[in-house]
Amino acid sequence: MRLLVRPAQYVALALYILFLGFPLLWLMSASVKSSGELNSLTVSLLPQEWHWENYTEALTRQGLLHSAWNSLLVALASTVLSIIISVPASYVLARLKGKVRIAGVGWILVSQVFPVVLIILPLFLILRTLGLADNLVGLTLVHTTYMLPFALWMLQGYVAAIPTELEEAGAMDGASRFTVLRTIVFPLLAPGVVATAMFSFVSSWNEFFFALVLLQSPENYTLPITLNTFVGGEGRTALGPLAAGAVLAAIPSIVFFSILRRKLTSGLMAGAVKG
Amino acid sequence: MKTRRLLAAASLMVTALLVAACGSGSGDASGPVTLTFQSLSDQPAAIAETQKIVGAWNTAHPDVQVKIVQAGWDSVYDKLITQFNAGTAPDIVHYEAAGIEPFAEDDYLADLTPYLSQAKHDDFQKGVLDSVTFGGKVVAFPTEVQSYVVFANKKLLQQAGVAVPTGKTMTWDQLRQISKATTKGGTYGLGWGLSSPTAAFVALAPGFGGKYFQGTGDQANLTVGEGETALPKLVDEMAYQDHSVLPVTLTQSGSKALAPFYAGQTAMTVQGSYQAANIAKDAPKGFDWVVLPPLAGPAGPAQAASPQTLSVNKDSAHVKEAAEFIDYFTNTDNLAAMNEADALIPPTNSARQALATKLASKTGWDQILASGQYITSAPYLFASKYPQWKDTIATPAYQQFLAQKIDANGLTTQLQNGWKSVTTN
Numbered sequence: 001m002r003l004l005v006r007p008a009q010y011v012a013l014a015l016y017i018l019f020l021g022f023p024l025l026w027l028m029s030a031s032v033k034s035s036g037e038l039n040s041l042t043v044s045l046l047p048q049e050w051h052w053e054n055y056t057e058a059l060t061r062q063g064l065l066h067s068a069w070n071s072l073l074v075a076l077a078s079t080v081l082s083i084i085i086s087v088p089a090s091y092v093l094a095r096l097k098g099k100v101r102i103a104g105v106g107w108i109l110v111s112q113v114f115p116v117v118l119i120i121l122p123l124f125l126i127l128r129t130l131g132l133a134d135n136l137v138g139l140t141l142v143h144t145t146y147m148l149p150f151a152l153w154m155l156q157g158y159v160a161a162i163p164t165e166l167e168e169a170g171a172m173d174g175a176s177r178f179t180v181l182r183t184i185v186f187p188l189l190a191p192g193v194v195a196t197a198m199f200s201f202v203s204s205w206n207e208f209f210f211a212l213v214l215l216q217s218p219e220n221y222t223l224p225i226t227l228n229t230f231v232g233g234e235g236r237t238a239l240g241p242l243a244a245g246a247v248l249a250a251i252p253s254i255v256f257f258s259i260l261r262r263k264l265t266s267g268l269m270a271g272a273v274k275g
Numbered sequence: 276m277k278t279r280r281l282l283a284a285a286s287l288m289v290t291a292l293l294v295a296a297c298g299s300g301s302g303d304a305s306g307p308v309t310l311t312f313q314s315l316s317d318q319p320a321a322i323a324e325t326q327k328i329v330g331a332w333n334t335a336h337p338d339v340q341v342k343i344v345q346a347g348w349d350s351v352y353d354k355l356i357t358q359f360n361a362g363t364a365p366d367i368v369h370y371e372a373a374g375i376e377p378f379a380e381d382d383y384l385a386d387l388t389p390y391l392s393q394a395k396h397d398d399f400q401k402g403v404l405d406s407v408t409f410g411g412k413v414v415a416f417p418t419e420v421q422s423y424v425v426f427a428n429k430k431l432l433q434q435a436g437v438a439v440p441t442g443k444t445m446t447w448d449q450l451r452q453i454s455k456a457t458t459k460g461g462t463y464g465l466g467w468g469l470s471s472p473t474a475a476f477v478a479l480a481p482g483f484g485g486k487y488f489q490g491t492g493d494q495a496n497l498t499v500g501e502g503e504t505a506l507p508k509l510v511d512e513m514a515y516q517d518h519s520v521l522p523v524t525l526t527q528s529g530s531k532a533l534a535p536f537y538a539g540q541t542a543m544t545v546q547g548s549y550q551a552a553n554i555a556k557d558a559p560k561g562f563d564w565v566v567l568p569p570l571a572g573p574a575g576p577a578q579a580a581s582p583q584t585l586s587v588n589k590d591s592a593h594v595k596e597a598a599e600f601i602d603y604f605t606n607t608d609n610l611a612a613m614n615e616a617d618a619l620i621p622p623t624n625s626a627r628q629a630l631a632t633k634l635a636s637k638t639g640w641d642q643i644l645a646s647g648q649y650i651t652s653a654p655y656l657f658a659s660k661y662p663q664w665k666d667t668i669a670t671p672a673y674q675q676f677l678a679q680k681i682d683a684n685g686l687t688t689q690l691q692n693g694w695k696s697v698t699t700n
Contacts, residue, residue, distance in 0.1 A: 036557040039530070041538045061319065117353070124361045133363065209350070213357045216365075218345050228347035232317030236530070236549070 024250070030243035031055070038239045054240035055248070058230075063218065064245055067226035072252055074136055074222060075204040078143035082151045082200045083193060085144070090155035091185065095164075108149045116146075120213050127214065134216040142214065143204045150203075151196045158192025159185070194260045201256055205249075223249050307337060308593050310600060313344045313365040315351060315583075318552075320616035328609050332600060339596045341367070359383045359588075366591040367600060372406040372415065372656050373581035379409040380492055380659060385587040386412040390598035395605070398623040402651035403582050409491075409657070415584035416605045417622035419614050421547045422578050422646040423479055425450060425567040426554060426639070431457055431542035443645070444571040447482070447509060450543075454519040457542035464519035466541030467510065468532035469677060473669040475545070476506050477655050478579045482572030488654040488661070495658035497694040499687045505572065507676055508683055515679060525677050537562065548643040552618030555638065566639035569646035578646070579653035582622050620647035660697045668693025 025045065030038060034051040042048070058064055093104050123142065124133060132138030162185060170180040208224040215221055227249060230242035316325045322345070329341045344365055346354065352374055358364035359378060368375075368384075378384050391413055396404070399417065407415040425445070432439055435457040440449060454464030469475065477487055485502030488495050514520040521541050524532040529546050530553070536544040537558050554564060569576045585604060587597040603609070610626035613619075615634065620643060621627045627644050634640040655661045672689040675681045681689065 035553075036559070039534055039537070039553070039557045040559075041534045041540070057319070061322075120353075121357055121360055124357050124363075128361055128363065133361075209353070212350050213354055216344065216358070216363060225347070228349050229317060229345060231347055231349045236317065236553070238317075238319075 027243055027250075028247055030239060031247045032244075033240060035238075035240055051240065054244035057238070057241040058244040058248060061230075061241065063221075064223070064226055064248065066219070067221045067223045068249065068252065070136060070220060071205055071223040071249075074140050074143060075201050075252075077140045078147065078204045079197050079200040081140065081144040082147045083197055086148060086151040086155050086196065087189070087193060090152050091159050091181075091189075093152060094156040094159035108153050111149045116209050120210070123210075124213060133214060134220060136220055139211060139214055139220075139222070142210050143207060146207075146210070147200045147203050151200055154196045154199065155189070155192055158189055158195075162188045198257060198260055202253055205253055308339045308596055310339065310341045310367060310591075310593055310597050311344050311365040312341050312367040312600070313346050313369055315346055315348050315369045316617070317348060318617055321613060324612050324616040328604055328613070332603055339593070339600070341600055362590060364588045364590070366588055366593060366597045368586045368588060369418075369583070370415075370586065371581050371583050372417070372653070373662070375407070375415055375584060375586060376409065376656055376659060376661075378586070379412075379414045383589055384414040385589040385591070385594045385598065386414065387416065387587060387598055387601070388413045390595075390602055391416075392602075395602070395623070398607075398625050400622055400624065400648070400650055402577075402653075403580060403622040405652035406580065406582060406656050407584055415586040416601050417582035417584055418605060418610065419583040419617055419619035420580045420622050420647060420650055421549050421619050422580065422643070422650060423475060423545055423570070424548045424639075424643055424646055425543050425545055425570065426536065426550065427453075427543045427565050427567050428536065428539065428541075429563040429565050431462060431539065435459065435542070439565055440568050442568055444576045445568040446571050447506075450567075450570065451509070451513055451517065451519075454513060454543065455517050458517070458519040462539065463521040463535075463541045464517075464543060465513065466521045466524040466532040466535050466544040468527045468529035468544075468546075469510070469525050470528050470531075470674070471670055472507075472673040472677065473665045476503075476673065477665075477669075478581075478653070479506055479570070479572075481577035481579050481651055482506075482570065482574055484572075484574040486654050488658045491657040492659050493698070495654075495660070497658075497664075497691060499690045502574070503690075504683055504687060507673060507686065511677065511679070511683075514677070526674075533557070543567070548620060548646060549618040551639045551643055564638065566642040568642055569649055576646070576649040577651040578649055579655070580650040581653055581656060583619075620644060620650070622647075622650075624648075660694075664694055664697050668697065 029045050029047060031054055032050050032052060033047040033054075034049065037048055037051075093101060096104070127133040127135075127138045127142070130138070132141065166184050166188075167180050170184050171177075175183065206224060207222075208228070211222045211225050212228070215225060223245075227242065227245050230238045230245060232238070312329065314322075314325050316322045325343065329343055333340050351370065355364065355368065355370065355374075355378065359381070364383070368378075375384065388411075403417045403420060404413065407413055407417055427439065429439060432453065437453050437456050440453075450465075457464040480487060480503055483502045483505035485500070485505065486498065487503055488497055490496050510520070510525075514522065514525060521532075521535055524535065524541070524544075529550070532541075532544050533546070533550065533553065535541045536554075548566075551566065554562075558564060569578075585601045587594050587601065591597055605623070607623065607625040607629055610621040610623055611629040611633070614621045614626065615630060621630060627647055631641065631644045634644075658664075669690060672681070672686055672693065675689075676683070676686040
């Protein structure tokens with residue numbers, strides 16, 4: 001019976017991965033199907049004939065690569081900014097006691113309940129006054145602002161999970177406050193920072209509505225806005241090129257994740273044991 | 276070490292972003308007038324045609340240059356409302372008659388009446404021009420129109436012993452008879468994607484004497500009588516009495532209902548006329564299809580249409596030049612070329628004639644263009660709350676009716692009470 005447990009676990013894991021990965025497989029399949037096949041009743045994962053023209057059209061139409069570059073700039077910049085701001089802020093938030101902490105947590109929760117439609121117009125007017133409308137810097141600031149509450153919320157949970165005894169032990173050994181933070185807290189916080197960075201990057205990379213309204217010039221369009229042009233009026237959607245564009249759009253996120261993936265687990269307890 | 280490199284790379288990205296931003300958004304105050312034209316053209320051929328027209332204009336008018344700003348149809352209303360409110364709307368706005376009413380109501384669109392020559396005025400179909408006239412002012416020039424037509428699988432009609440109708444129009448009763456006759460051996464007579472049925476029912480209501488709306492703006496009133504419910508009832512009878520409508524299509528979008536048509540599961544399908552281009556492109560090899568004559572109800576073959584439009588931002592510093600460009604864009608040759616590229620119907624008689632001559636041998640175009648002459652004014656375009664009523668009241672009510680969850684009286688009650696609720700909130 002015991003011998004069967006491990007294989008069963010692997011089978012379950014494989015099925016789970018297949019379940020999670022199937023939409024991506026289907027997307028990749030759709031990206032190499034002809035319009036006729038996509039609009040037929042035939043359902044098959046493998047295309048009847050490989051139709052690479054979808055990729056050509058996706059790349060040549062509407063400046064997809066330039067939009068991808070814009071998206072990459074905005075996503076990386078807003079991720080870096082949100083991490084720089086949220087790491088110290090979350091530490092303070094987690095370690096504070098009393099009314100200030102309650103007010104801070106309350107503010108985070110309240111800031112999440114406003115629908116974007118409600119804030120888009122005043123936001124647009126403010127950015128225009130600052131000369132940051134239709135501008136990637138403006139969009140980066142908006143993305144950072146919009147992601148910060150969640151980043152704070154996420155990170156303060158990680159900080160709260162770090163035992164204060166470790167910091168006290170460091171202080172007892174004569175380490176300064178900054179040394180304690182640098183050598184004990186930050187290494188333990190690293191997986192949380194990585195997870196938050198991943199979330200921030202993907203949120204910014206995929207964000208549509210702010211970019212739609214704030215960006216006016218095609219040369220500033222981000223990837224979701226350019227992909228949106230494949231969705232036509234009257235329900236006319238260029239499914240093949242859209243799928244091809246979506247596959248290409250997923251690549252930077254996958255690369256970003258693969259770079260940061262190991263950081264999630266490495267250093268999980270780094271600094272907890274003094275070597 | 277790796278983390279440091281990663282941070283350094285990220286910092287470089289931020290720097291690059293700042294540099295890129297500093298380089299964007301620059302403008303030259305001197306030199307020629309530059310008009311921004313926010314285009315929603317989405318088909319590759321239509322995008323190319325738009326660029327060609329703009330290129331020709333720019334060559335002929337070195338002092339008035341037009342810059343295309345490509346945008347998508349999806350969520351364009353939100354984008355426009357923000358642009359107008361913030362004073363950053365483009366000079367030339369591409370949209371549709373069904374969407375411009377709020378902007379006309381809020382006085383964001385320039386009155387183009389002074390720029391509409393008598394010749395062009397007479398060339399536009401009256402009903403189509405009415406659809407862009409608000410408070411006596413023409414606030415847009417129509418560019419492209421769609422009608423609802425019946426696409427038929429010629430082979431399946433012949434196998435059922437049905438002659439392809441050839442008259443100037445075809446009655447709904449004829450459609451029902453053909454649908455019944457071709458329903459056999461696993462094949463259904465009709466496939467009609469009615470997951471969002473309101474647009475089709477409202478557009479086709481004039482053929483049954485249905486208007487739905489009287490009045491304009493917030494004062495518009497809704498009437499749901501025989502003329503308005505005739506078509507939903509007919510579909511219901513075809514689906515549940517004749518069993519000649521493929522049931523699944525009633526829950527699908529129009530485009531999705533094409534797949535069973537290609538597969539020979541349905542002999543006919545009601546679609547927007549623009550689908551002719553998709554059928555020509557996507558249908559299996561050897562698929563022999565035709566477009567049947569325009570559908571006519573007891574009140575005739577009229578269809579209410581919401582044309583695509585070009586408007587001028589009232590706050591533009593160059594209203595006159597923008598209006599002149601729109602006038603150029605809507606000349607006979609340009610409208611014919613744009614509508615051919617988009618597989619739609621030109622709103623002017625001359626462009627329709629030109630296209631009819633050019634595409635006489637192309638499958639379906641004769642009937643599609645013929646249906647264009649019956650396009651009439653759409654009262655719903657002038658009802659401010661129509662979009663809200665359509666999405667929150669009418670579509671769910673029609674869906675329930677087509678699923679036989681409510682009867683015709685229930686449908687009427689829901690539509691009317693729903694209108695009251697959206698207009699009093």
